[in-house]
Amino acid sequence: MPESPEPSLAEQPDSLPGNSVGLVKPQVFEFEEPLELSCGRSLDKYELIVETYGELNDTKSNAVLICHALSGNHHAAGYHSTNDTKAGWWDDYIGPGKPIDTNHFYVVSLNNLGGCDGSTGPRSVNPATDQPWGKNFPPLRIRDWVHSQARLADKLGIEQWAAVIGGSLGGMNAMRWALEYPERVRHCVVIASATRLTAQNIAFNELARRAIRGDAQFFDGDFMEQDTIPREGLALARMIGHVTYLSDELMGLRFGRELRSGSFQRGLEAPVEFQVESYLRHQGDRFAESFDANTYLLMTKILDYFDLAREYDNNLVQAFSQAQCKFLVVSFSSDWRFSPARSTEIVDALVAANRDVAYTEVDSAMGHDAFLLPNPRYESIFRTYMQGIARKSVNARSQP
């Protein structure tokens, strides 16, 4: 429970890639002051688990906040041990010489409130009952995340973020920052996101929730008390998400109609299985072992409820008129969950609100997942924009 951040960058062994932030160690921050939530309840105290990469400069003007998406967490870059086979979820974009360059920026990445990777959430103990919160964890809104993140910034001594950056749900988080604390954000980077979900998006989330709730091991959310997890439901929920995050084209390229084994020979009665089926099952099963079902329900409801303009007379232009920062908006051509049309809605409203915005639609076959994956054009645009921020960030605190 450090009050000020300890360096979380440990010594980097030879075995890790040279352009990685190397070994990192998460830190847990405790917050003892009650947090009033949008639902009307409050959390008396809570913890946030955080990773930081790079060094905060003397003027504290080079801090960047990373906002994660539905199934993300604080581990955005680097490795937790030399045995790790996988780096953090955005390691392609955060590190020395990468678009979010840790030679220039002090990068802060946390697991959001309500998460299941170390921050206070349904798996945590409710101090009032000494039992895990489980399904009784308060419903959250993205605004609540922003407020908790602002307190984290306070603890870190960061008055103003050089940039708040997020993809998908994280992009919603970043936009909300720009409206809630206009003076604390210099740049807002919104990737593969939207100001609110479409009915189709809500429908897919409802399918995922129904998969979880329909699992007999869910026990109406009280599965922890029963010492079990709704493994099947959670796996299916993830599979539903996964299919929709990929594009039809990508799935065709990656799997085609390849069979996993066997063939169509006559007499064969064992179920013939396509590669895409076993891939999805593997993804779903792996996810089910680590993610919390109540967190999944909580997070998808946060997604569904989010509507950036609701408190601004449902007028996006009026909403964005609150912002003082500059914006970079990025979309991907084959993303049909958060399509380019959703991004141009953001851009049009920003332009109408007379805000400074750069926009690009990146050509990609990767669907919604594109925001996580290597792509030369995306990297180049992202890098150029971040370099512009870095050049100005030394003396930037007074230039919103």
Add this chain to the structure above:
Amino acid sequence: MPESPEPSLAEQPDSLPGNSVGLVKPQVFEFEEPLELSCGRSLDKYELIVETYGELNDTKSNAVLICHALSGNHHAAGYHSTNDTKAGWWDDYIGPGKPIDTNHFYVVSLNNLGGCDGSTGPRSVNPATDQPWGKNFPPLRIRDWVHSQARLADKLGIEQWAAVIGGSLGGMNAMRWALEYPERVRHCVVIASATRLTAQNIAFNELARRAIRGDAQFFDGDFMEQDTIPREGLALARMIGHVTYLSDELMGLRFGRELRSGSFQRGLEAPVEFQVESYLRHQGDRFAESFDANTYLLMTKILDYFDLAREYDNNLVQAFSQAQCKFLVVSFSSDWRFSPARSTEIVDALVAANRDVAYTEVDSAMGHDAFLLPNPRYESIFRTYMQGIARKSVNARSQP
């Protein structure tokens, strides 16, 4: 078990719409000769439940076969009783004066083998065990349906169909007819279909199957013996299908982000629900009460396995070179499960094979479901094509 069809058109009461085929009564046909299946097994005997509309002419040249889609059945038009609130699933397109005009055509519509609405399928008794087939019903291919339908045609005295017509899975069935029995099909109408599924399509089917198999009440397919049904899983499977059959645009138009009840007021902890969520649940729950889970698994596997060109060196042109009939191919602009691109693959191969084909992409916001729904342009194209067949069908038997 009539050997020849009885008139299935009962007296039409005043209360039913005037342009309806009126009251209809399904007939069950029994087949005692074993049917060799693609899987190498055979069915010693089987039944098909059938509805017919209109009158077979003297030259038996005006018969049209309707092939149903995944959740369809024999009840394509008319009403089963004057209390019916809903007509058959394609009543907008089959009836006097409608595109498939029963004043001209003798329309045959059956529940496919493996179905759950009266034809032999998983719910039927396996004569070898005196128990329901359940999960042990043989895996089928569309070719097996075509062979069983050919025997039905024999019983009805129909040597050659004026047209074989189907949407989606039914379109695959119709195309297979044109290759299996080229001399028995004069016209093939393929609507919102494809020569094989994409990896994304297979993935969605796998999600639906996993939903069913993951239901604790599925009992590895033996739910009948347990006197239960996998209601939750089947409902979720249907919901997954349903979301993908609609377009994003249609869902936005129909549901927007309307809330079912309540609002976002502070303090509200009951789960706020969007209209689209309750709609989907209702659709899923209703389906789960009537459809058989083993049939759903069987049918989706038939869809996945289907590959029109597999036995023709994976060459669609070579495949369609077998056909002797003329083709009408129709797609819908917002259909992303069986997109217009899938239909143009069919058309391009037909043209390369020097077959006679008419094609149109109909502008519609209705997604894949468009093939079932009223649409002036679709109706007009369909009607015109069918009128062309009707004009020639009186003496048509010798003119393939």
